[in-house]
Amino acid sequence: MKRISILFYGLMVLVLLVALVPAVAAKDVSAASPWHRPWQVPGDFATIQEAVDSAEVAAGDTIMLGSGNHTGVLLYKAIRLVGKGKATINSGPVHGSGMIQGFRLLAGSGGSSFSNLIFTVDLA
DSSP, X not given: OHHHHHHHHHHHHHHHHHHHHHHHHTOOOOTTXXXXXXXXXXXXXXXXXXXXXXXXXXXXXXXXXXXXXXXXXXXXXXXXXXXXXSEEEEEEEBOTTSOBSSOEEOTTOTTOEEEXXXXXXXXX
């Protein structure tokens, strides 16, 4: 009976270890990891669009925008745009149909996020 009990507990420990391995292997890669270092605009790139168009910037990466005015962007990657200071994105004019000319979220941009940014449009 004692042998069955030891086998049972040994088997339970083995099952728990097998169950935990995928959870540890699926660890989330955060923006602080070396694979998703924050890109700087200006700095690494002159404009937001230049950063988005770069093959170096991958889905999940963060683009840090310095203070000042930045022009709009056609966003087709799932990235994070984060403003430092008073970062403003000027989206350009709004057409009669309500379409904003200079800032568009295109296919592939799902999962993108924006924080600490000011968006402006030209209503004239």
